Amino acid sequence: MAARHWGRRIGTAAKEELRSKKESWRDSLMDAAYAAIAQRILLADMVVEVRDARIPLSSQCQILANYPPSSFKQIIALNKMDLAPASPLKEWMEYFRERNCISCGVNAHNKDNIKQLLSLIQRQVSELRGANQCDNNYTATVMLVGISNVGKSALTNALHQVGRISASEKGKLKHATVSPEPGETKDIRSFKIGSHPNIYVLDTPAIMSPKVPNVDVLSKLILTGAIGDCLVRRKEVAQYFLAIHNSSEQYKKWEKLSIKDNDRLFHNDTTERLTSSGLNRKQKNQILTDHTQDCIVRDVRRTLFETISSFEGDLRREDDMEALIARQFTALQEAFRVSIECEEDAHDKIAGKLLNLFRTGRLGHYILDHLPRNVQ
Numbered sequence: 470m471a472a473r474h475w476g477r478r479i480g481t482a483a484k485e486e487l488r489s490k491k492e493s494w495r496d497s498l499m500d501a502a503y504a505a506i507a508q509r510i511l512l513a514d515m516v517v518e519v520r521d522a523r524i525p526l527s528s529q530c531q532i533l534a535n536y537p538p539s540s541f542k543q544i545i546a547l548n549k550m551d552l553a554p555a556s557p558l559k560e561w562m563e564y565f566r567e568r569n570c571i572s573c574g575v576n577a578h579n580k581d582n583i584k585q586l587l588s589l590i591q592r593q594v595s596e597l598r599g600a601n602q603c604d605n606n607y608t609a610t611v612m613l614v615g616i617s618n619v620g621k622s623a624l625t626n627a628l629h630q631v632g633r634i635s636a637s638e639k640g641k642l643k644h645a646t647v648s649p650e651p652g653e654t655k656d657i658r659s660f661k662i663g664s665h666p667n668i669y670v671l672d673t674p675a676i677m678s679p680k681v682p683n684v685d686v687l688s689k690l691i692l693t694g695a696i697g698d699c700l701v702r703r704k705e706v707a708q709y710f711l712a713i714h715n716s717s718e719q720y721k722k723w724e725k726l727s728i729k730d731n732d733r734l735f736h737n738d739t740t741e742r743l744t745s746s747g748l749n750r751k752q753k754n755q756i757l758t759d760h761t762q763d764c765i766v767r768d769v770r771r772t773l774f775e776t777i778s779s780f781e782g783d784l785r786r787e788d789d790m791e792a793l794i795a796r797q798f799t800a801l802q803e804a805f806r807v808s809i810e811c812e813e814d815a816h817d818k819i820a821g822k823l824l825n826l827f828r829t830g831r832l833g834h835y836i837l838d839h840l841p842r843n844v845q
């Protein structure tokens with residue numbers, strides 16, 4: 470309940486910011502991309518709608534609602550499945566299956582997942598091919614569409630790489646630019662992912678709905694990074710994350726991290742590895758950086774566990790949740806090794822670091838959308 474309140478708060482603030490700046494929700498580049506995709510989508514043999522597995526409904530790509538389901542074959546790929554809990558994700562797949570949608574969970578960084586997605590695409594292409602099975606020149610085009618930052622380009626690269634290797638294709642690999650910042654891809658580009666039949670995927674720029682989404686959806690798009698952090702202060706976004714985290718059971722997994730001795734053992738192990746190895750300075754520095762990063766993640770988890778488990782308020786109450794979040798911001802200063810010259814700057818830094826850990830899956834697995842109520 471309290472988490473929803475925080476979400477609405479940042480969703481409303483973002484809408485207010487758009488209204489006060491009289492900024493258009495979509496810039497002219499996005500309008501142009503929308504028009505270019507609309508022009509080509511009906512020429513594609515198949516469309517893979519890429520969504521973020523953490524927000525299976527909120528990351529829906531509205532452009533597809535303009536076309537009747539018979540316009541093209543369609544697959545919903547719930548990407549970033551490594552950031553979502555496995556069992557609720559299965560329920561979402563069941564939800565899509567009951568609606569006669571072909572869906573699959575995928576992690577663009579996992580080769581086995583990519584092989585599965587590739588064979589799903591190949592099976593669908595084979596169905597489309599029908600009587601043309603013997604035609605070696607048969608070519609299918611698969612368009613990847615979706616809102617920003619859901620991983621269209623990462624999936625394109627992975628499908629291109631795996632597809633070409635399994636088809637023993639020679640020649641240089643092409644590369645789509647992948648970035649944690651939304652709005653990276655500006656043009657439609659084609660990548661070969663299979664031979665006999667020839668299959669090409671089109672990586673496309675993000676398409677956002679023409680209308681500003683409602684505040685609940687907007688807040689989830691901001692939290693997951695589908696929309697940049699420019700509409701609301703990072704601290705407010707991080708507070709929303711903490712409200713979600715504090716209302717979940719994730720922190721319980723970190724109970725054993727509260728034993729400080731673990732750190733000493735961990736530190737001794739790294740020092741031993743560094744002194745006994747024949748590594749050069751650059752490699753040693755990398756180990757130290759990784760080690761520091763690991764220690765920070767452990768300290769942050771431990772801090773979250775300790776602040777929640779020692780809190781005596783009722784987290785269903787908004788003012789109690791607010792008190793806990795304020796306490797956590799103070800405690801996280803030490804965990805993130807942030808100096809406190811100016812409290813406002815320190816909180817902004819902590820917020821940025823916390824959001825980075827959440828968005829890369831190091832603070833637990835979440836699905837932020839709820840399955841519609843009438844569905845089991």
Ligand SMILES: Nc1nc2c(ncn2[C@@H]2O[C@H](COP(=O)(O)OP(=O)(O)OP(=O)(O)O)[C@@H](O)[C@H]2O)c(=O)[nH]1
Pocket residue numbers: 548549550551552575576577578615616617618619620621622623624646647648649650651652653654655673674675829830
């Ligand atoms: N954890 C995780 N991160 C992913 C996955 N797929 C992509 N990412 C990350 O998500 C971010 C966005 O990926 P992109 O492929 O650039 O997303 P996009 O949909 O092409 O984004 P735009 O071009 O801006 O529309 C990058 O930091 C990727 O490394 C995934 O399956 N799991």
Ligand SMILES: [Mg+2]
Pocket residue numbers: 621622623646647653654673674
């Ligand atoms: Mg892209």
